[in-house]
Amino acid sequence: MTRILCLALLLFAPLVGAEAPRAPATPPHQGGVASANAYATDAGLEILAKGGNAFDAAVAVSATLGLVEPESSGLGGGGFLLLHVAKDGRDVFVDARERAPLASARDMFLDAAGNADRKKSTEGALAAGIPGTPAALEHLAVRYGKLPLSESLAPAIRLAREGWKFGPKNAAMLGFRRDAIAATPAAAALFLRDGQVPAQGTLMRNEDYARTLERIAREGADGFYRGDYARRLVAGVRKAGGIWTESDLAEYRVVERAPLRFKHRGFEIVTAPPPSSGGVALATILNVLEPYGYEKMDKVPRTHLVVEAMRRAYRDRAVYLGDPDFAQVPVPLLTSRDYAAGLRAGISAERATPSDMLPGVTAAASRPDTTHFSIIDAEGNLAAVTQTVNLPYGNSLVVPGTGFLLNNEMDDFSVKPGVPNAFGLVGDDANAIAPGKRPLSSMTPTFLIGKDRVAVLGTPGGSRIVTMVLLGLFELMDGGGAQAAADAPRFHHQYLPDQLSAEPEAFTAEEAAQLKARGHDVQIGDRSWGNMQVVMWHRDTGKVEAGTDPRWKGVGKGSSSDAASIYR
Known part of the structure; x- marks a missing residue:
């Protein structure tokens, strides 16, 4: 089957490539920042007010989130950055995903009996990939920013020394990992x-984090990846049982890739290519749905078809997707309308398709442990950034004197074909562990570009990221605003396990019963998920609006006010 898919690449025209021309627009009247923590949003607004652009603000927001939201991201992790550079009308995807250490092996997380040892891939030094966030900060500042790193990093450095208040999300996530941290x-x-x-409201300080940022401000990424600091990191990781080397750090580079782009319902969607699975899955789902006219359907038949499209897109994720520098990923085929027509042919409008009837991987709860922020500036630059340390508080390891947690992204590889990772996602050889390889990710920073408005959005949420972005796009394409997209109720299907999961308020009892009658295993959870951040620019008026997810009350912040007036 894989051989047939590879040959089919020659027959299908890709949906990626040159950008569609965009009509003249009224420039944004102000900047807009939406992030998962008010401290980070304020840091971005401060940098905009000082003359920085969206990319300088992204440096400030990223570094601040690494301090005040350590459960979700930080200097010890990585991420994906989707950028629109207004001066030349260019979109670029910056891949700052973590890499597998060069001493990694395909079966490094299997025990003597050949079974996956999940603890090894999620806890301790062996679980850590080589971080990409420090390199991304320098790349943003040098390649796209207007201000020096020292200025964009200043808000985070100041906050690390003056202190920040421990919040409800910090506490909730730390509760899951207290023993490992201890x-x-x-x-x-x-x-x-x-x-x-710590009790909520406790003043937290991190002098080591401030010193690390100051080193990066002085020396750039080399201050992290080379020299004395790199030797300290390697020594600390190896002492704890890891396999990092100085070469691992010195050889790390961010990679610029062409974003994935496609059309749907008169909108252009610009999103993440592999090693993200998100953009391909979005294209597959929307291509499958397009001929149905689903936007005009009642809720239950519409949901049924959306779930069936999700099921098939996640099946393809498991089989075909991985790091494009290591595996031949059939993106043009998987994102083609002809391929979607083939998937659609197997969908019944009345009955769910059991996942075990789909050919693919033989196999058998998500937390907001990643973070996303969205930025628009007055020049029309856009930044959608999703960054992570994987599970809450990463692998729970801090190298003494550094001030940040390391990631456990090695768990995002397919440890063994068909064995689920911590988010229940299965994978095959395309996402197998290999030295220097980047693990497949669900992070899906996205732009939605319409005739009269542009939206920047994304969310954390592990395996549910793609479907949350999908539902946010539905809300925006249906005419909703930034806050409405962040508010929208969520449901999800990921092929395996064969369940339709939903937030408590997503379906009424009658709707759930009708979906069950169609053959769906509906599982209504007792809590919500995700943490979506959205900014929108109305191209006809120049108005900018921001929406932040209400699910963590009082933690995130979206602001489109005149930043300059706040900090004068």
Whole structure:
């Protein structure tokens, strides 16, 4: 089957390539920033007010989130950055995903019996990939920003020294990992108080984090990836049982890739290519749905068809997607309308298709442990940035003197074909572990470009990221605003397990019953998920609006006010 797919690449015209011309627009009247933490949003607004552009603001927001939201991202992790550079009308995708250490092996997380050892791939030093966030900060500032790194990093440095208040999301996520954090003295010293989760409102400081940012401000990425600091990181990781080397750090580079772009319902969607699975899945789902006129359907038949499209897109994710520098990923085929027509032919309008009837991987709860922010500036530059350390508080390891947690992104590889990762996602050889390879990700920073408005959006949420972005796009294409997209109720299907999961308020009892009657295993959860951040520019008026997810009340912040007036 894979051979047939590879040959088919020659027959299908790709949906990626040159950008469609865009009509003249009224420039944004102001900047807009939406992030998962008010401290980070304020840092971005401060940099915009000082004359920085969206990319300078992104440096400030990213560095601040790494401090105040350590459960979700930081210097020890990585991410994807989708940028629109207004001066030349160019979109670019910056891949700052973590890489597997050069000493990695395909079966490094299997026990003597050949079974996956999940603890090894999620906890401790062996679980950590080589971080990409420090390189991304320098890349943003040098290639696209207007201000020096020292200025864009200043808000985070100041906050690390003056202190920030421990919040409800910090506490909730730390509750899941308290024991693992307590087992690492350097991590415990940063995040626990007398061995316990700090009380909400506790003033937290991080002098080591400030010093690390100051080093990056002075020396750029080399201050992190080379020299004394790199030797300290490697020594700390190896002492804890990891396999990093100085060569791993010195050889790390961000990669600029062409974004994936396609049309749907009169909108242009610009989104993440592999090693993100998100853009391909979005294109597949929307191509499958397009001929149905689903936007005019009642909720239950519309949901049924959306779920059937999700099921098939996630099946393809499991089989075909991985790091394009290591595997031949059939993007043109998977994003073609002809391929979608073939998938559509197997969909019944009345009955769910059991996942075990789809050919693919033989196999058998998501937390907001990633973060996303969206930015628009007055020049029309756009930044959609999703960054992560994978599970809450990463692998729980802090190298003494550094001030940040390391990631456990090695779990995002397919440890063994058909064995689910921590988010229940299965994979095959395309996403197998290999030295220097980047693991497949669900992170899906996205632009929605219409005749009269442009939206920037994304969210954390593990395997549910893609479907949350999809539902946000539906809300925006249906005419909703930035806040409405962040508010929209969520449901999800990922092929395996064969379940339609939903937030508590997503379906009425009658709607759930009708979906069950169609053969769906409907699982209504007792909590919500995700943390979507959206900014929107009305091209006809220049108005900018921001929406932040209400699911973590009082934590995130979206602002489109005149930043300059705040900081004068």
